[in-house]
Amino acid sequence: MTDDLTTLHTDLAARADAAGLLDVAYRIVDSPIGALLLAATPTGLVRVAFEREGFDDVLDALAAKISPRILASSERLAIAATQLDDYFAGRRRHFDLPIDHTLSSGFRLDVQRHLPDIDYGHTMSYAQVAELVGNPKAVRAVGTACATNPHPVVVPCHRVLRADGGLGGYLGGAEAKRALLTLEGAA
The missing domain is CATH 1.10.10.10 (Winged helix-like DNA-binding domain superfamily/Winged helix DNA-binding domain)
Known part of the structure; x- marks a missing residue:
């Protein structure tokens, strides 16, 4: 049952992204400094959040400031997750990711x-x-x-x-x- 739900969710996120309906994709990754929430718009990485910030609170803020069309989706954040893994493993010294600066001015x-x-x-x-x-x-x-x-x-x-x-x-x-x-x- 869990595998079926995971497959359905992954399919929903992929279809929403392909149709231009996914404004903010997010995923949670493990790191040596704790879990990190990564969020991206079609423009690029818009947010990295620490667990102590409260992931639900961060997602609520993104919904209010950017769009309520938010889904967990690993695909859009695969490169960011890999680069973070490489950084924490000592194989990366800088990040090469598109950044969405919507939250700063x-x-x-x-x-x-x-x-x-x-x-x-x-x-x-x-x-x-x-x-x-x-x-x-x-x-x-x-x-x-x-x-x-x-x-x-x-x-x-x-x-x-x-x-x-x-x-x-x-x-x-x-x-x-x-x-x-x-x-x-x-x-």
Whole structure:
């Protein structure tokens, strides 16, 4: 019975996607820092969420902000899942995925677009990122942009630290941030 339901669900998601009726596809993947929810629109990866955020809450927010036409669908997120697996296995140092920036705008988006400029295994301070984006006085705003990054791990806000070298905040929690930095050899 379970196999039949899985087959029916997979078929429904594929048909909805082919007909242009699937606005947000999602899947949950396991990782060394806990389960992650991946969500994508036809444009690209729109959200990576930590389990501590509450996956149902994240899906409700996506339904309100993007579209209520959301289904679990592994196919649209297969490449993202593979790249995350490779990253956590130490075989990938950067992500090559289309990103949907619908959930960010303004200065936050400017910061988030520059975060991939911080190389794997390296870190920058919030002040250095503010300088990088051309607004050296916007240190707190950089912190807010990192805290609201809808693509953690893939868009590496975990590489941004306090000026004193402290971790600062992280949506996935301090242990997840420390684990990512350790994985990359930056901690």
